Amino acid sequence: MSTLTAGRPGGPPPAGPRTPPPDERLAVGSPLRTLLARPELGAVVGAIAIYVFFLWFAPSFRTGAGIANVLDAASLLGIMAVGVSLLMIGGEFDLSAGVQTATTGLFATILAYQLTLNAWVGVVLALVLALGIGALNGYLLIKTRLPSFIVTLGMFFVLQGLNLAVTKAITGTVLATGIAGLQGWSGVEAVFASTLRVGGVGIRISIVWWIALVVIGTLVLTRTRAGNWIYAVGGGAAAARQVGVPVARVKIALFMGVSVCGWLVGMIAMARSGSVQANLGIGQEFEYIIAAVIGGCLLTGGYGSAIGAALGALIFGMTKQGIPAAQWDNDWYKLFLGVMLLGATVLNNVVRARASGDSR
Amino acid sequence: MRERAARPAAAHPGGDPAGDLVIDLEPATRGTVLVELDHVGKRYGSVVALKDVSTQVRAGEVTCVLGDNGAGKSTFIKIIAGAHQHSEGTLRVDGEETTFASPREALDRGIATVYQDLAVVPLMPVWRNFFLGSELRRGPFLDSARMRATTRDELAKMGIDLRDVDQPVGTLSGGERQCVAIARAVHFGARVLILDEPTAALGVRQSGVVLRYVAAARDRGLGVVLITHNPHHAHPVGDRFVVLKRGQAVCDKVKADLALSELVSLMAGDVSELGLGALEHELGRGKEPAEQPAATA
Numbered sequence: 001m002s003t004l005t006a007g008r009p010g011g012p013p014p015a016g017p018r019t020p021p022p023d024e025r026l027a028v029g030s031p032l033r034t035l036l037a038r039p040e041l042g043a044v045v046g047a048i049a050i051y052v053f054f055l056w057f058a059p060s061f062r063t064g065a066g067i068a069n070v071l072d073a074a075s076l077l078g079i080m081a082v083g084v085s086l087l088m089i090g091g092e093f094d095l096s097a098g099v100q101t102a103t104t105g106l107f108a109t110i111l112a113y114q115l116t117l118n119a120w121v122g123v124v125l126a127l128v129l130a131l132g133i134g135a136l137n138g139y140l141l142i143k144t145r146l147p148s149f150i151v152t153l154g155m156f157f158v159l160q161g162l163n164l165a166v167t168k169a170i171t172g173t174v175l176a177t178g179i180a181g182l183q184g185w186s187g188v189e190a191v192f193a194s195t196l197r198v199g200g201v202g203i204r205i206s207i208v209w210w211i212a213l214v215v216i217g218t219l220v221l222t223r224t225r226a227g228n229w230i231y232a233v234g235g236g237a238a239a240a241r242q243v244g245v246p247v248a249r250v251k252i253a254l255f256m257g258v259s260v261c262g263w264l265v266g267m268i269a270m271a272r273s274g275s276v277q278a279n280l281g282i283g284q285e286f287e288y289i290i291a292a293v294i295g296g297c298l299l300t301g302g303y304g305s306a307i308g309a310a311l312g313a314l315i316f317g318m319t320k321q322g323i324p325a326a327q328w329d330n331d332w333y334k335l336f337l338g339v340m341l342l343g344a345t346v347l348n349n350v351v352r353a354r355a356s357g358d359s360r
Numbered sequence: 361m362r363e364r365a366a367r368p369a370a371a372h373p374g375g376d377p378a379g380d381l382v383i384d385l386e387p388a389t390r391g392t393v394l395v396e397l398d399h400v401g402k403r404y405g406s407v408v409a410l411k412d413v414s415t416q417v418r419a420g421e422v423t424c425v426l427g428d429n430g431a432g433k434s435t436f437i438k439i440i441a442g443a444h445q446h447s448e449g450t451l452r453v454d455g456e457e458t459t460f461a462s463p464r465e466a467l468d469r470g471i472a473t474v475y476q477d478l479a480v481v482p483l484m485p486v487w488r489n490f491f492l493g494s495e496l497r498r499g500p501f502l503d504s505a506r507m508r509a510t511t512r513d514e515l516a517k518m519g520i521d522l523r524d525v526d527q528p529v530g531t532l533s534g535g536e537r538q539c540v541a542i543a544r545a546v547h548f549g550a551r552v553l554i555l556d557e558p559t560a561a562l563g564v565r566q567s568g569v570v571l572r573y574v575a576a577a578r579d580r581g582l583g584v585v586l587i588t589h590n591p592h593h594a595h596p597v598g599d600r601f602v603v604l605k606r607g608q609a610v611c612d613k614v615k616a617d618l619a620l621s622e623l624v625s626l627m628a629g630d631v632s633e634l635g636l637g638a639l640e641h642e643l644g645r646g647k648e649p650a651e652q653p654a655a656t657a
Contacts, residue, residue, distance in 0.1 A: 239492075
């Protein structure tokens with residue numbers, strides 16, 4: 001116990017630089033270490049590599065219009081990836097995220113058309129429905145204490161069944177349509193599906209929505225108390241609860257956030273064509289999760305960023321547009337997806353081990 | 361991360377903008393009885409978990425609670441921490457008879473508990489952990505510059521010299537993680553600090569680090585309740601010792617009346633019929649012969 005008697009408890013730390021005692025093993029921060037600890041590092045490197053790759057093979061990547069196309073393909077996925085990445089940082093999944101885009105779109109379209117309401121009423125009521133679905137997901141998770149994988153898988157099937165069955169029962173087909181003729185439609189179209197002209201290049205407004213959501217998501221995560229709580233409930237729910245973080249409320253709010261993103265994508269899909277397919281979004285839930293993982297979110301929660309998820313979505317968009325643009329067979333896309341996912345997960349583990357100290 | 365460049369200037373303790381939050385008791389209050397247990401007991405149905413325990417926690421002193429597994433240590437801290445209610449005797453806080461309904465209530469009276477495993481979120485930076493649940497804000501946003509500076513100052517006051525409060529807590533050693541949790545409890549107004557086996561999972565050196573911070577908390581005027589099963593950890597830092605054995609206090613003495621050897625034998629008596637002295641003797645004698653049967657087997 002020589003360490004005990006040698007210690008000067010409570011004494012003021014000596015002035016000037018002092019080397020920490022060797023037994024405390026204080027890590028000294030270097031710029032390189034800080035850079036490696038960023039969750040989105042892998043996605044940045046991946047995005048640059050893939051862009052350069054397609055720049056070589058696909059001529060359209062060298063034009064403004066081509067880049068606008070890539071961004072458009074990335075934006076719908078990217079909007080969802082913001083909500084999904086925040087939820088993953090909070091330690092949960094939402095497998096019903098994809099079908100929720102269809103549920104909200106179908107609900108708005110069918111409700112407004114059948115009752116001949118203003119299109120905006122359909123849009124707003126669909127938002128209320130989305131908030132309700134998200135809250136229900138979160139509530140079921142908290143109440144049943146089941147893993148979110150099971151709870152939202154159940155919700156996925158419930159909504160998928162409802163989407164198809166209700167649409168067929170009311171419209172007789174699997175396509176809900178007719179909202180385009182209603183009052184207020186031009187406004188809905190302007191907000192969710194217009195195209196802005198920037199220097200001769202058409203930028204779809206979904207890209208603006210995407211960027212806005214990434215900015216909001218990043219601000220929330222890094223600059224607000226809510227963000228602190230999101231990292232805490234994902235990284236150590238017991239410790240968070242002990243210091244008074246409302247774990248249940250944070251998780252429910254995160255599910256509601258995903259649903260709001262689903263609503264936005266549903267409205268964009270609806271506004272672009274004036275109709276909604278009942279099978280919209282099925283299978284997409286994994287793409288959102290993959291985008292978040294490529295962007296550095298840990299599957300176990302507690303780590304990641306909204307910007308990373310945006311870069312993950314961008315990688316998706318580039319690949320989706322780049323493979324046909326390079327005149328390759330589209331089947332290569334799936335192979336590419338799998339390779340990216342595996343590579344990103346391995347890289348994330350390395351980065352996380354560095355950031356959290358692999359001594360334990 | 362953006363404030364990194366401006367940090368050294370903000371780190372001077374003199375310019376600490378959060379200084380008003382720091383609770384520093386005047387030396388005059390040292391020795392004041394903060395918590396007093398008077399023949400306290402606890403039954404769970406027909407099981408007597410704790411019986412007839414009396415002791416005191418004084419400001420600026422460390423009360424060590426020792427005992428083997430099942431001796432009633434957890435019940436003892438849970439009563440003071442508000443997680444359980446005593447069924448016999450009297451608990452007094454600041455001389456006032458009290459029964460806590462919840463840990464929150466105990467916390468509001470300045471009694472904070474640091475549990476060994478649940479203390480921190482490993483992947484989050486030190487400063488975010490420090491202020492988790494009590495974040496400082498400017499408008500809707502976190503006042504991260506002030507939180508970073510306060511974290512550095514508070515840890516420095518406890519003798520922890522941390523250069524980078526942005527490093528994840530997981531990169532700290534086990535002992536330092538405990539210390540961050542202790543410093544956090546002290547900063548947020550704890551007057552009584554309950555430490556549940558803070559050295560149990562640590563090596564000798566790390567235990568020394570933690571005990572040094574226990575002493576630092578004591579010197580800042582807190583009443584510390586240190587739960588441990590290791591008399592060698594308790595004796596150097598403790599002022600008062602309670603040894604629990606099968607739910608009863610077999611000893612409640614101040615340091616002047618209790619030598620380390622006496623404490624060790626009190627504890628060892630609980631190990632088995634054998635006693636630690638006899639056990640040590642047997643193991644020491646059995647060293648060479650014991651290895652041979654193992655090798656032949």
